[in-house]
Amino acid sequence: MRYELYYWPGIPGRGEFVRLALEEGGADYIDVGNDEEAGGMAALEAVLEGDGAHPPFALPALKAGSVLVAQVAAILQYLGPRLGLAARDPRAALWTHQLQLTVADAVTEAHDVHHPLGAGSWYREQKPEAARRAREFREQRIPKFLGYFEQVLARNPKGPRWLVGARVSYADLSLFQLVAGLRYAFPRTMAGVEDDLPRLRDLAARVAERPRTARYLASPRRLPFNENGIFRHYPELDG
Amino acid sequence: MRYELYYWPGIPGRGEFVRLALEEGGADYIDVGNDEEAGGMAALEAVLEGDGAHPPFALPALKAGSVLVAQVAAILQYLGPRLGLAARDPRAALWTHQLQLTVADAVTEAHDVHHPLGAGSWYREQKPEAARRAREFREQRIPKFLGYFEQVLARNPKGPRWLVGARVSYADLSLFQLVAGLRYAFPRTMAGVEDDLPRLRDLAARVAERPRTARYLASPRRLPFNENGIFRHYPELDG
Numbered sequence: 199m200r201y202e203l204y205y206w207p208g209i210p211g212r213g214e215f216v217r218l219a220l221e222e223g224g225a226d227y228i229d230v231g232n233d234e235e236a237g238g239m240a241a242l243e244a245v246l247e248g249d250g251a252h253p254p255f256a257l258p259a260l261k262a263g264s265v266l267v268a269q270v271a272a273i274l275q276y277l278g279p280r281l282g283l284a285a286r287d288p289r290a291a292l293w294t295h296q297l298q299l300t301v302a303d304a305v306t307e308a309h310d311v312h313h314p315l316g317a318g319s320w321y322r323e324q325k326p327e328a329a330r331r332a333r334e335f336r337e338q339r340i341p342k343f344l345g346y347f348e349q350v351l352a353r354n355p356k357g358p359r360w361l362v363g364a365r366v367s368y369a370d371l372s373l374f375q376l377v378a379g380l381r382y383a384f385p386r387t388m389a390g391v392e393d394d395l396p397r398l399r400d401l402a403a404r405v406a407e408r409p410r411t412a413r414y415l416a417s418p419r420r421l422p423f424n425e426n427g428i429f430r431h432y433p434e435l436d437g
Numbered sequence: 438m439r440y441e442l443y444y445w446p447g448i449p450g451r452g453e454f455v456r457l458a459l460e461e462g463g464a465d466y467i468d469v470g471n472d473e474e475a476g477g478m479a480a481l482e483a484v485l486e487g488d489g490a491h492p493p494f495a496l497p498a499l500k501a502g503s504v505l506v507a508q509v510a511a512i513l514q515y516l517g518p519r520l521g522l523a524a525r526d527p528r529a530a531l532w533t534h535q536l537q538l539t540v541a542d543a544v545t546e547a548h549d550v551h552h553p554l555g556a557g558s559w560y561r562e563q564k565p566e567a568a569r570r571a572r573e574f575r576e577q578r579i580p581k582f583l584g585y586f587e588q589v590l591a592r593n594p595k596g597p598r599w600l601v602g603a604r605v606s607y608a609d610l611s612l613f614q615l616v617a618g619l620r621y622a623f624p625r626t627m628a629g630v631e632d633d634l635p636r637l638r639d640l641a642a643r644v645a646e647r648p649r650t651a652r653y654l655a656s657p658r659r660l661p662f663n664e665n666g667i668f669r670h671y672p673e674l675d676g
Contacts, residue, residue: 250592253585253592255539255582265528265531267532269534269535271510271538272531272538289504292504293506296491296506296507299510299511300508303494303545306542314566315553315569316553316574316578318577319573331554331555334554334557338557339555349492353492355490
């Protein structure tokens with residue numbers, strides 16, 4: 199099975215949560231948006247404007263044979279068991295998915311910090327409002343979200359190596375990406391917050407050291423964070 | 438099985454998406470937050486501060502025997518097959534879930550309209566910002582989200598009665614609630630938008646007429662929308 203990932207070129211964005219699973223799972227895939235030979239932007243628009251019965255509302259979307267699925271959490275739920283990145287036990291699989299949805303909520307908030315008035319206008323048009331929202335995000339939301347995941351790790355009956363059970367899952371990969379993005383966007387804030395999150399820090403390091411993921415992170419396929427994406431480093435928002 | 442729903446009292450909020458499924462599915466359940474005898478607020482706090490292995494990040498949460506699950510979409514994915522509100526076919530079930538996640542995105546945006554600077558300060562402290570965000574929401578986001586669901590209905594190979602296949606699913610119930618909430622919060626906007634969404638209008642009416650749901654909507658268990666919830670009617674935000 200050759201998977202096709204459809205996501206905007208040039209940014210990690212929400213596509214990165216899918217890329218990390220495909221890479222750690224050793225999947226054969228094409229990153230269509232970043233591959234002109236595979237169709238590039240024109241292929242993305244064709245998927246968004248296609249006339250199939252399961253249209254995506256937005257990207258990322260994944261094609262797997264005749265399956266077209268969008269929404270990061272749904273894509274990962276689909277890929278998880280196929281790539282060995284989700285528990286088979288239904289209760290553990292549901293818990294993995296619940297954690298993924300909470301990562302997704304944190305990602306949405308991380309985006310809205312620099313676009314509190316909506317994605318339809320530029321950051322430069324909403325800088326004072328972003329500064330107000332950023333303060334709450336730094337002081338309350340980052341500690342709340344990351345403190346939650348620290349607690350989840352601490353309570354895992356199989357130990358704090360992974361979020362669910364004794365094996366890596368797509369939720370661990372996504373949490374790694376959330377932490378990486380927050381470190382990029384809010385380095386000062388994170389330097390202060392992470393002291394109290396030893397298990398989370400270890401988890402992020404553990405993900406980055408997995409052989410397949412380490413090779414991916416060192417490759418040109420890993421797109422750097424930048425100021426067109428979800429996680430943006432605007433020093434004025436970092437307190 | 439007697440389900441226990443844990444959600445803040447006095448508002449429909451995100452708990453309503455779960456209530457609608459429990460009611461349409463004919464489930465035996467307790468709405469703990471609105472039931473002092475069942476524990477009320479103290480029971481909610483006990484669930485949030487409990488020391489179990491699967492702590493909820495936020496409410497709603499659902500207890501089903503020894504299962505505790507949070508995140509609306511995860512709760513509905515759990516309940517769907519148990520209450521006859523989701524397709525058994527895996528591909529159709531995934532599509533149902535994908536649609537639910539898109540409803541959830543719309544709900545988050547509907548909330549953020551009145552709290553663009555974050556939930557940590559009052560609406561009255563962010564009224565000019567809310568007015569700016571509301572304009573984009575009214576003019577771009579509501580038509581985009583609802584137009585998408587209209588298209589999904591139009592493309593359903595089994596006809597436009599329901600979002601997925603030929604039977605009602607939890608995603609239909611949630612879409613009904615999204616439409617109801619938007620009508621409450623943005624009546625002028627919706628009056629203009631709905632003319633172009635005949636299938637969506639019909640779907641919302643069809644959900645409301647289902648016998649169990651109709652009885653629920655007419656009962657005191659159906660909490661009215663109000664200005665403490667997600668969907669708030671502030672006329673100044675309705676253009």
